[in-house]
Structures are given as C-alpha cells and as structure tokens.
Amino acid sequence: MIPIDDSPIVRDGKTLILAMDHGLEHGPTDFADVPEKLDPETVFETATHDAVTAMAVQKGIAEGYYPSYEDDVNLLAKLNGTSNMWMGEPDSSINWSVDYAAEVGADAIGFTVYSGSNHEVEMYEEFRKAQEKAREHDLPVVMWSYPRGQGLKNDTKPGTIAYASRIALELGADIAKVKYPGSPEAMQRACKAAGDMNVVMSGGSKTSDYEFLSTVEAAVNAGCTGLAVGRNVWQRDDPTRLLDALEKVIYEEETADAALED
Numbered sequence: 001m002i003p004i005d006d007s008p009i010v011r012d013g014k015t016l017i018l019a020m021d022h023g024l025e026h027g028p029t030d031f032a033d034v035p036e037k038l039d040p041e042t043v044f045e046t047a048t049h050d051a052v053t054a055m056a057v058q059k060g061i062a063e064g065y066y067p068s069y070e071d072d073v074n075l076l077a078k079l080n081g082t083s084n085m086w087m088g089e090p091d092s093s094i095n096w097s098v099d100y101a102a103e104v105g106a107d108a109i110g111f112t113v114y115s116g117s118n119h120e121v122e123m124y125e126e127f128r129k130a131q132e133k134a135r136e137h138d139l140p141v142v143m144w145s146y147p148r149g150q151g152l153k154n155d156t157k158p159g160t161i162a163y164a165s166r167i168a169l170e171l172g173a174d175i176a177k178v179k180y181p182g183s184p185e186a187m188q189r190a191c192k193a194a195g196d197m198n199v200v201m202s203g204g205s206k207t208s209d210y211e212f213l214s215t216v217e218a219a220v221n222a223g224c225t226g227l228a229v230g231r232n233v234w235q236r237d238d239p240t241r242l243l244d245a246l247e248k249v250i251y252e253e254e255t256a257d258a259a260l261e262d
C-alpha cells in the first residue's frame, strides 16, 4: 500500500469508480434495457460528473474512447477480465500490460483476483507482476477482490468479505473493491481487516434509488472510502441524478433520505 490521497482517483479521501467493463464480463445483455449505453461515449459522458474520480474500462474501450475524454475523466485501466462464456474455475486473462496502460494514459490499475479459485496461485503471481510494474509508474492499484470458486458456496459471507479485503492489503493493493456483505457490521469488519487501506463497495445489479443509496450510506458509515459501481449508475435513465445523490452520500456524508430530497 502506498499513500494515494494525492492521486487523481481520490477526492477528499474518497473514491467513486464508474465501471464499464460489463460488455466483456457479462456481454451486451447488461445493456438490453439501455441500448443507447452500448455506445461507450454515453458512459464516458456520465463519467465527467464531478462525483466520479475514475472510469474503469478494458483496453479496447480505453484506446478507442478515452482520448476524447482525457481532460475530463481519470482512467482506471482494468487489466484483466473474462467473458461470461468461460465455464471453468474462475480465472481472468490479462488483456493489456501496465506499461501499455500507462502509455494510453492510465491514472490507476484495476485487477481482479479470485481467491479460492483453483487458479489462485497463478492469479496471485500475475497480480504480483502487475502491482510491481504499477509501482514503477507510480499508479495506484485497485484489486477487485472476489473470493470465488468451487469451494465457496457463498461469496458474500461476512468472514469471506473480511478475508477479501485483508488479502488485498496483504498482496499490496491500494484499494480493495469488495461486495457488500449484507450488514453494516460485516462491512465494518471488512474495513477493519484492511488496516489503513481504502476499501470501496462494489455496486452489484440494479436496485431502487433508495435501496442503493441506503446501502452506500451504510458502507460509508462502516468505513468504506467510496464505491465502484457500474449498472446501478449507467443502467438508469438519469444517471446524473443518482450521481448527484451519491456525491452527497459519499463526499458530504449525507443520509440517503437527505440526498434524495435535495
């Protein structure tokens, strides 16, 4: 872990990552109800909102669309990723190098690690190489820390999520991105397990404005320093309205109720 408060992906100690790697991870199906969002430019436009401190995308999207937004959006280069068609034990191929991501203009690196998978050993080695290369470029590393695999029946159990955030600290990430473990107490346990490292909550599938903002509020109160979210923002008809509210909950620590009333 390195100090990241001065990084462009951190604002007042907090982070809001807008993720849009779903075209690879889940396929075009995630865009079925919002077909206009299949055009990555529409989501880059959303990422220009002040609340968003970085946009997480894969290589092809970064190469094709980031150059038009480099003055307004910070790039989080998601290095690895797998399609939904992969049927083996959880694994993720590395699709671009840290050197190339830095050349494209990355402000940070993102890397998925599936602890518990039969591929854990290889994934840890791959993460080591990426993390050490990121240090050479002075780029913060965000670990998508997702325990997953045939031995794990429930990947959001409190103990599992606390283990996930601790693994990110142990392996040298600067931010752990973990799923919400179901209660503020369990999220607090996960944040404590990460020591001084920043922990952000992973968004998940779309829920109502209130339900989503309340969960973010609970996560922030539990010690999370922000959010990495995709579908709960860009699958909405009006992502800006939700980002306005998220800005209040994350940076101004307002309640979900107050943020929605404003």
Ligand SMILES: O=P(O)(O)OC[C@H]1O[C@](O)(COP(=O)(O)O)[C@@H](O)[C@@H]1O
Pocket (backbone or CB within 6 Å): 019, 020, 021, 022, 025, 026, 056, 144, 202, 203, 204, 205, 228, 229, 230, 231, 232
């Ligand atoms: O592996 P899962 O749980 O299907 O979700 C993976 C997706 O979730 C994210 O980590 C966050 O996006 P969401 O907020 O839409 O869940 C994406 O970066 C990724 O594509």
